[in-house]
Amino acid sequence: MSKYRIAPHAEYVSRFRSQFCSLYRRRYCLIGIQTPDHSIVYYNQAGYSFRNMQPEEVKGRRCFELIGRNRQCDICATEKALRSKKLERVEKYLPEQDRYLDCRSYPVLDDDAEVIFIVEQISDITERRRAEEETKRLATEYETVFNGTDDCIFLIRVTDDGKFRFIRNNLAHEAATGLTTEMLHQKTPEELLGEQAGSVVSANYQRCLDTKGTIIYEETLNLPAGEKIWETLLTPVIRDDIITHIVGSSRDITNQKQIEMELRLSEERYRDFFDKPM
Numbered sequence: 499m500s501k502y503r504i505a506p507h508a509e510y511v512s513r514f515r516s517q518f519c520s521l522y523r524r525r526y527c528l529i530g531i532q533t534p535d536h537s538i539v540y541y542n543q544a545g546y547s548f549r550n551m552q553p554e555e556v557k558g559r560r561c562f563e564l565i566g567r568n569r570q571c572d573i574c575a576t577e578k579a580l581r582s583k584k585l586e587r588v589e590k591y592l593p594e595q596d597r598y599l600d601c602r603s604y605p606v607l608d609d610d611a612e613v614i615f616i617v618e619q620i621s622d623i624t625e626r627r628r629a630e631e632e633t634k635r636l637a638t639e640y641e642t643v644f645n646g647t648d649d650c651i652f653l654i655r656v657t658d659d660g661k662f663r664f665i666r667n668n669l670a671h672e673a674a675t676g677l678t679t680e681m682l683h684q685k686t687p688e689e690l691l692g693e694q695a696g697s698v699v700s701a702n703y704q705r706c707l708d709t710k711g712t713i714i715y716e717e718t719l720n721l722p723a724g725e726k727i728w729e730t731l732l733t734p735v736i737r738d739d740i741i742t743h744i745v746g747s748s749r750d751i752t753n754q755k756q757i758e759m760e761l762r763l764s765e766e767r768y769r770d771f772f773d774k775p776m
Contacts, residue, residue, distance in 0.1 A: 528620040534580055534613055536560040536570060548622070561618075565594050576616045579603035583613060589623065598627040645669045652682075654703065654744040661686055662703045662744070674750055676722030695719065706732040707741050716751070726752045 528545040532538055538556050546553060549564055562570050570577060571590065578586035587602045604617040644651060650671035655663045664682040672678050681690070687703070688696030699717070706713050712733045719728060728748040735743040 527622075528618075530561075530618045530620075532561060532576060532616040532618060534615065536562065536576060538564070539615065545620075548620070565592060567594075575601040575603040576618060579605045579616055580613055583607060583611065589627075596624075597622055598624045650674050650748045650750070652746045652748070654746060656707065656741055656743060662700055664690065665743075671748070674723060674726075674748075675719075676724075691719070691721075702730070703732065703744060706734055706744055710734060710736065710741065726750050727755045 528541065528548045530538060530541040530545050537558055537560055541549070541553070541556060546556065549556060551564070556564065560570075561576070562568075573588050573590040575586045575588045578588070583605050585602065585604050587600070589598065589600050591598050600621040600623045602619045604619070605613045606615050606617060608614050645668050647668070648670055650668070652667040652671050653665040655665050657663060663684050663686055666679040666683060667675075667677065677690075686696065687699040690696065691699060699719075702713070702715060702717065712731065714729065714731045717728050717730055719726065727750070729751045730749075731747045733745045733747075734741040735745060
């Protein structure tokens with residue numbers, strides 16, 4: 499029979515606590531010892547502070563009872579560790595405390611490979627999860643605006659060596675140009691459009707860098723969706739006085755330019771007609 503089975507659990511846990519838990523007494527995360535029936539034997543100071551209880555209020559009570567429940571949690575790292583006899587980790591939300599927890603349970607086995615108690619480590623990850631949720635919310639809002647607008651928007655990264663590489667474009671830009679994000683991602687204007695047209699585009703991007711401000715200009719580009727005239731607005735993104743990205747917004751003014759040209763031709767014809775001597 500195992501020496502751990504001969505020795506009472508209380509004696510073994512006492513030895514373990516004095517040798518092991520002293521290392522974790524001042525840890526900021528909760529460290530505790532449980533028996534296989536989820537009864538608490540010991541917490542470090544962070545554990546008692548987390549529970550807002552004194553040692554005598556905790557010892558011998560089951561972990562789920564400490565949060566006002568009468569049965570174990572549906573998501574339980576300790577229960578999983580009892581079955582697998584391996585380290586188990588779960589993240590879960592406690593509505594009673596409005597907290598998110600990272601729970602890790604380490605099974606301690608006797609010589610017969612039976613679990614005699616569980617060392618649990620719990621970290622409060624509420625702030626991290628809240629930040630993740632906020633990031634997701636902002637990302638969703640960004641995608642809604644980015645792909646919900648009729649404006650043709652594209653994003654450019656300015657590399658450390660002064661080159662320009664496309665990051666992505668929105669759905670409106672894809673439809674108007676025939677260029678998908680997959681087609682332009684991480685490409686320079688020269689790689690995407692060819693050396694001649696690409697160098698002209700890069701020169702405009704460089705003007706945006708040189709002025710460190712918004713610029714607007716007209717350009718004619720022959721893209722998969724056809725040759726069109728664009729009115730393009732470039733806005734630099736500046737961090738620590740360095741331009742890291744450029745946000746581009748383009749408007750197809752091909753029809754507008756054609757109408758303007760037709761009006762000019764019409765005016766010239768009428769002018770010629772009236773200027774002729776009778």
